[in-house]
Amino acid sequence: MAAKESGTPKVRKRTLSSVVTSQMRQRIVDGTFPPGSQLNEVELARRFATSRGPVREGMQRLVQEGLLVSEPHRGMFVPLLDESDIADLYYARAAVERAAMLRLVDQGVTAATVANLEQALGEMAAAIEREDWGAVATSDLRFHELIVDASGSPRLSRMYAALAGESRLAINILVGSYDGRTDYLEEHAKIFELLVAGNRSGLLGELSRHLQTGQDTATKNSRGAVADSAAAVRDTTT
Structure with a gap:
């Protein structure tokens, strides 16, 4: 007689990989894994109670x-955005957002888009009221993402999504300036x-x-972050 199958299905490798990716992404975004920190594959596998594959x-x-960088012969690191990184990121964001906004103006803003943007603004206002700056950062990115997606261009949306990780890292630099x-x-x-x-113009x-304003503030704040990271590296090597 065949053995009775367990009532708990095995987690497929692809699903497990997605869960682990989500967990790592969240820890990078919320600062648990701070900019400049190195991530060790063995330690992470132990932390998430899984094999090294996922x-x-x-x-x-x-x-x-863009939430990790691979440095040959050194390993994986959470990016520490410097002045040139921030300038290039905002340059790319501006190009995509301008194109999306112009297209959106030309085709007209739908009632659904208006409602979605009003909701994002409401969430931002509530987060500011309770001084939850992480939530402010989330609603900030959500507001801009909604505008790009509303343009109806899948390619602009994909381009903007590719910038999402680094955009969140840059906005995390800004969080201290929100107060x-x-x-x-x-x-x-x-x-x-x-x-x-x-009103196009x-x-x-x-x-x-x-x-x-965001670029200037992030650039100013990042200088201190780079200096702090360099000091931390010196401390670990002395």
């Missing part, structure tokens, strides 16, 4: 997302108003100012 697959996926910024919500509300009104000007 961890290795997850690491490769996060390299593609006391009463104009942060106002910047996004202004972009929303100009978008709905179809005003919209592009406001987007440019918004992204430049």
Whole structure:
């Protein structure tokens, strides 16, 4: 007589890899694995109680997302964005967001898009009210992502999704600057108003100012982060 199958199905390798990837991604995004830190495959496999295969697959996926970098003969590291990285990231974001906004203005903003953006602004306002700066960062990225997706261009959406990981790392650098910024919500509300009104020139000007402010602040804050990381490396080698 055949043995009775267990009521708990085995987790497929692909599914397990996805779970491990999600866990690593979350820890990078929330700062548990801080910028500049090295991730060890064996230690992560032990942490997640799995074999090294799913961890290795997850690491490769996060390299593609820009949340890890592979350094030959050294290993895998959480990126520490420097001034040139931040400038290039915001340059790429601006190119995609401008194209999406212009297309969206030309085709008209739907009621569904208006509702989605209002919800994102409401979530941002609530997060600012309770001083939950991580949630502010999440709603910030969500607001911009909604605009790109609303343009109806799958290619722009894919391009923007490819920037999502590094964008979150850059916004994490900004988190410390959110406290006391009463104009942060106002910047996004202004972009929303100009978008709905179809004001092309005003919209592009406001987007440019918004992204430049983010780039300047992230660049300033990253200098301290790079210095702190360099000091930490020196401490571990002395």
